[in-house]
Amino acid sequence: MNHSLRFIRRPAMISLFLALLLIAVPIALAATVNLSGTLNPGPTYNRGAGCGSLSTWGTAVYYTTRTITLGVGGTHIFELTSGFADPYLFLYRDSFNPASPLTNCVASDDDSGVGLLPKMTANVPAGNYILVITSYNNGESGPFSGYMSGPGIGVVISFNDGRINRFEQYAQAAIYAVDYGTGTGLHIYSIDEATGEGTLALEVTPEMIAAVPELPAANTLIAATADGRIALYRLTTGEYQVNTGPNAEGYIDVVIFDELSPLSSYYTYRFH
Numbered sequence: 001m002n003h004s005l006r007f008i009r010r011p012a013m014i015s016l017f018l019a020l021l022l023i024a025v026p027i028a029l030a031a032t033v034n035l036s037g038t039l040n041p042g043p044t045y046n047r048g049a050g051c052g053s054l055s056t057w058g059t060a061v062y063y064t065t066r067t068i069t070l071g072v073g074g075t076h077i078f079e080l081t082s083g084f085a086d087p088y089l090f091l092y093r094d095s096f097n098p099a100s101p102l103t104n105c106v107a108s109d110d111d112s113g114v115g116l117l118p119k120m121t122a123n124v125p126a127g128n129y130i131l132v133i134t135s136y137n138n139g140e141s142g143p144f145s146g147y148m149s150g151p152g153i154g155v156v157i158s159f160n161d162g163r164i165n166r167f168e169q170y171a172q173a174a175i176y177a178v179d180y181g182t183g184t185g186l187h188i189y190s191i192d193e194a195t196g197e198g199t200l201a202l203e204v205t206p207e208m209i210a211a212v213p214e215l216p217a218a219n220t221l222i223a224a225t226a227d228g229r230i231a232l233y234r235l236t237t238g239e240y241q242v243n244t245g246p247n248a249e250g251y252i253d254v255v256i257f258d259e260l261s262p263l264s265s266y267y268t269y270r271f272h
């Protein structure tokens with residue numbers, strides 16, 4: 001589905017002079033991982049008959065889910081090699097809503113494996129996915145086992161060019177600590193959605209950072225771009241926060257970090 005491409009970035013090209021340093025590095029390779037568990041009786045939903053329409057047979061099936069990050073795109077296989085009577089697999093992009101089971105569905109399989117076991121093949125881009133393990137018939141439950149394999153399984157992409165938000169393949173901005181001689185500042189690059197290219201959007205000097213207390217009484221703006229699309233704050237906790245967006249789909253990325261260092265711990269989230 002083409003709409004599922006909307007969050008994809010190429011490895012960001014920050015600038016020509018940094019290009020040689022900028023490599024998206026797969027830091028963990030595990031081409032095949034175990035896929036075992038138990039489908040327990042519990043909440044039910046009306047599964048799809050594939051991704052295109054709702055089933056009129058599997059109207060109240062149990063389900064269990066696995067969240068999967070594919071670090072690179074390509075053809076991936078999800079196969080159950082043993083299980084309850086008639087398992088069925090679905091793959092969703094970004095999120096799965098059992099009340100809307102056709103939304104975000106990118107692949108499905110019922111019986112392409114041995115007997116009635118599913119073997120789902122999905123050629124999909126890098127990104128976040130939800131694997132749904134469910135059944136053909138209502139009321140089925142029990143243990144299952146199998147595997148997932150493909151180039152993106154177990155691959156975590158890290159940018160090793162010194163950016164603070166180094167594990168965010170789909171970020172709207174890349175945040176760099178910069179030594180100004182008089183102290184450490186930040187250079188924040190805006191990443192173009194379509195091309196993955198970065199443009200220096202906000203330069204924050206050590207003086208601008210020092211002008212705000214280390215532990216302000218309220219979260220305080222340090223600097224922002226003229227259009228307001230990228231903004232740096234000092235939080236009451238002493239942490240820094242960069243907001244970027246909204247992008248074309250209305251999403252704002254938030255990165256919160258402790259130190260002006262590429263080794264800083266950080267966390268990030270995206271909201272609409």
Ligand SMILES: [Ca+2]
Pocket residue numbers: 086087088109110111116117118136
């Ligand atoms: Ca099946």
